Amino acid sequence: MNNPPHFRGFKPIGMPEENHPVVMNYEEYEAIRLSDSVLLGQVKAAQAMGVSRPTFARIYESARRKVAQAFAEGKSIVFEGGKVYFDSEWYSCKNCSCWFNHPAKEDKVTECALCGSSDVEQYKEDSQQIGITDKDC
Amino acid sequence: MKVCITSSGNSPDSKLDNRFGRCSYFVIYDTVTLGMEFLPNPYKEIEEGAGTASVQLIASRGVSKIVSGEFGIKIKPLLDSLKIQMIVLKNEEKSIQDIVDMLNH
Numbered sequence: 458m459n460n461p462p463h464f465r466g467f468k469p470i471g472m473p474e475e476n477h478p479v480v481m482n483y484e485e486y487e488a489i490r491l492s493d494s495v496l497l498g499q500v501k502a503a504q505a506m507g508v509s510r511p512t513f514a515r516i517y518e519s520a521r522r523k524v525a526q527a528f529a530e531g532k533s534i535v536f537e538g539g540k541v542y543f544d545s546e547w548y549s550c551k552n553c554s555c556w557f558n559h560p561a562k563e564d565k566v567t568e569c570a571l572c573g574s575s576d577v578e579q580y581k582e583d584s585q586q587i588g589i590t591d592k593d594c
Numbered sequence: 595m596k597v598c599i600t601s602s603g604n605s606p607d608s609k610l611d612n613r614f615g616r617c618s619y620f621v622i623y624d625t626v627t628l629g630m631e632f633l634p635n636p637y638k639e640i641e642e643g644a645g646t647a648s649v650q651l652i653a654s655r656g657v658s659k660i661v662s663g664e665f666g667i668k669i670k671p672l673l674d675s676l677k678i679q680m681i682v683l684k685n686e687e688k689s690i691q692d693i694v695d696m697l698n699h
Contacts, residue, residue: 553696554683554685555684556681557679557681558679558680559679560674560679561677571661571681571683571693571696572696572699573696574699
C-alpha cells in the first residue's frame with residue numbers, strides 16, 4: 458500500500474460523540490481510493506495491492522458497505538490496522554551519494570539521514586532498482 | 595538513537611560490509627553515548643533466512659537506522675513495517691569510523 462491516510466477517520470456534522478464508530482481497515486480505505494479516486498480497474502487495483510482480484514472485490518465490497526453504513530446512519534469512521542505495510546519513499550543524497558528511505562512519512566525530508574547534507578532529492582522511479590536486490594541476503 | 599552499520603571486521607578501521615544479512619559484524623553505534631558495539635553475525639553462514647534473522651537481532655537492540663551496501667528483497671517490507679530506516683551506501687572504501695563521523699556531522 459502506497460499512501461497511508463494522513464487522518465484517522467471521519468466525523469458526521471451535527472451528531473453527538475458516539476461510541477460506536479465504523480471501523481475501517483487500511484486495505485478497505487485503499488480499495489476505495491484505488492477504485493473510486495484513482496479510477497483503476499479491479500484487476501489493476503488488485504495488482505497494486507498485491508492481492509487476487511476476488512480478494513480485492515471482497516475488500517472493496519466490505520469497504521463500500523462500511524461507508525454506506527456510516528453515511529446512512531450518521532456514524533463516524535475510524536481507520537484501523539489491517540494486513541498492510543506501508544511502502545516508504547526513497548531519497549538520494551548528492552553529497553555522500555547514499556540512498557535512504559523514510560519510514561516516518563508525516564515528517565518532511567530536509568537532510569540526508571547519513572551525512573546531514575541538505576542536498577537531497579526524492580527518488581521518482583521504482584525503488585526496486587536501488588540497493589534492493591532479489592538475492593536472499 | 596542507535597544506528598546499525600554492517601562491518602567486514604571488528605575494529606573501527608574495518609570497511610563497510612556490502613551485504614546486510616551476511617555481513618561479518620554488526621556495529622551498533624549509539625549517537626547519544628557515542629558507544630560502539632561490535633556483534634559477530636551469527637547468521638553469516640546460515641543457508642536460508644539470514645536477512646530476516648538478522649533483522650530480528652538488530653530490531654531487538656532498538657536500532658532505528660541501518661547502514662549497509664544492499665538489502666534483500668524480503669528485508670525491505672520487514673524494515674518498513676518495523677519503521678527502521680534503511681541507508682544504502684554503495685561505497686566499499688568507507689570505514690566504520692568514516693560512517694560514524696558522517697553520522698555525527
